[in-house]
Structures are given as C-alpha cells and as structure tokens.
Amino acid sequence: xxxxxxxxxxxxxxxxxxxxxxxxxxxxxxxxxxxxxxxxxxxxxxxxxxxxxxxxxxxxxxxxxxxxxxxxxxxxxxxxxxxxxxxxxxxxxxxxxxxxxxxxxxxxxxxxxxxxxxxxxxxxxxxxxxxxxxxxxxxxxxxxxxxxxxxxxxxxxxxxxxxxxxxxxxxxxxxxxxxxxxxxxxxxxxx
Numbered sequence: 001x002x003x004x005x006x007x008x009x010x011x012x013x014x015x016x017x018x019x020x021x022x023x024x025x026x027x028x029x030x031x032x033x034x035x036x037x038x039x040x041x042x043x044x045x046x047x048x049x050x051x052x053x054x055x056x057x058x059x060x061x062x063x064x065x066x067x068x069x070x071x072x073x074x075x076x077x078x079x080x081x082x083x084x085x086x087x088x089x090x091x092x093x094x095x096x097x098x099x100x101x102x103x104x105x106x107x108x109x110x111x112x113x114x115x116x117x118x119x120x121x122x123x124x125x126x127x128x129x130x131x132x133x134x135x136x137x138x139x140x141x142x143x144x145x146x147x148x149x150x151x152x153x154x155x156x157x158x159x160x161x162x163x164x165x166x167x168x169x170x171x172x173x174x175x176x177x178x179x180x181x182x183x184x185x186x187x188x189x190x191x
Contacts, residue, residue: 039069043173043188047090050178053117054084058129059162062138064149071148073166073185077118082178086117089176089185095165097134097155104135108150108167112174116164116183120157130157138164147189148172 057080065072077085092113095104120130131139132154143149151167168187177184 043175048176049088052086059120070186070188075183078181085178085183088115106165106167110171112166114164117161120162
C-alpha cells in the first residue's frame with residue numbers, strides 16, 4: 001500500500017511539473033486591437049465668417065468627400081487665392097433664399113448655411129458657371145454612404161455671393177478652410 005501511495009504521489013508531482021513547464025512564467029500580452037482613428041476635437045458649432053471677397057473669380061463646381069472622422073463639402077473657385085475666399089457658415093433653423101425670401105427645404109436633423117463670397121456666374125458676362133438651380137439638390141453630388149451629410153441644396157447666387165444649404169444628421173462641430181481655389185467645410189461625425 002505504501003508503494004501505491006508513492007506511485008500515486010509521483011504521478012501527481014510529475015503531472016504538476018509538466019503542466020507548469022508547458023505554461024511560461026509570464027504570459028505574452030494579447031495582440032492589441034486596431035486603434036481607432038484619432039479624430040480632431042474642439043472645432044465647435046458656432047458660426048464662422050471671413051469678410052474677404054473675390055474680384056472676378058467665380059464658382060465652377062461643388063463636391064463632397066467622406067473621411068474617417070468627418071464629411072467634407074468643397075466649393076471650387078479656381079482662380080481665387082485663399083485670402084480672397086470670403087464665407088459665412090452657420091447653423092440655421094431654416095434656409096431662406098436671398099433675395100427672394102423663399103424657404104428652401106433641406107433634409108437632415110440640422111441645416112448648415114454655407115455662403116461663399118463668389119458668384120456662380122461670370123460677373124463679366126452674366127453666364128452661369130455652375131449649373132445649379134434654386135431649391136434643387138446640387139448637381140453631381142451623391143451622399144449615399146455618408147455618416148454626417150444628408151442633403152445639399154442650392155439656394156441662390158446674387159450680388160457676388162452664392163448660398164448653399166447643407167443638411168446634416170445633427171448639429172455637429174465643423175471647421176472651414178480657405179485654400180487656393182477651394183473653400184472647404186468639414187463636418188465631424190461626432191462630438
């Protein structure tokens with residue numbers, strides 16, 4: 001009986017020793033999950049304005065883009081330098097076309113009014129340079145798959161400035177960038 005206890009104790013010790021040898025003393029850390037994109041903060045949702053204005057330059061296109069942290073709205077004014085691109089961008093309860101005073105319906109949870117101090121027509125000839133129509137969605141802009149943008153509308157182009165409505169999911173922070181030939185409005189996906 002002493003012999004069977006000895007065999008049994010030896011088997012238990014051998015199993016424990018082999019089990020401990022199979023597991024390293026310090027386990028390797030698990031692979032870290034892929035880091036989410038670091039999104040900018042601090043843009044705010046209050047209106048932003050620059051009183052600069054163009055002289056003879058005009059809008060030729062409007063386009064949008066999707067990014068990891070924000071959706072982008074770009075107004076192309078090819079011959080304007082960054083310091084010539086004046087604008088007012090702010091949230092409004094309703095988009096009212098200038099000068100008609102007519103409301104322009106814009107879909108979404110909030111409306112950003114984007115006014116660019118450049119016409120959508122050639123000031124020398126009066127000919128249209130951007131084929132938008134008042135109250136209609138912007139030509140060539142498809143917002144399918146966007147996280148923040150819901151709708152775009154052309155309101156007017158009058159006395160050297162052009163007015164757009166940008167429907168967004170909710171009142172979210174945004175920034176405005178003046179670049180040579182482009183006015184850029186980025187609207188964050190979240191706060």
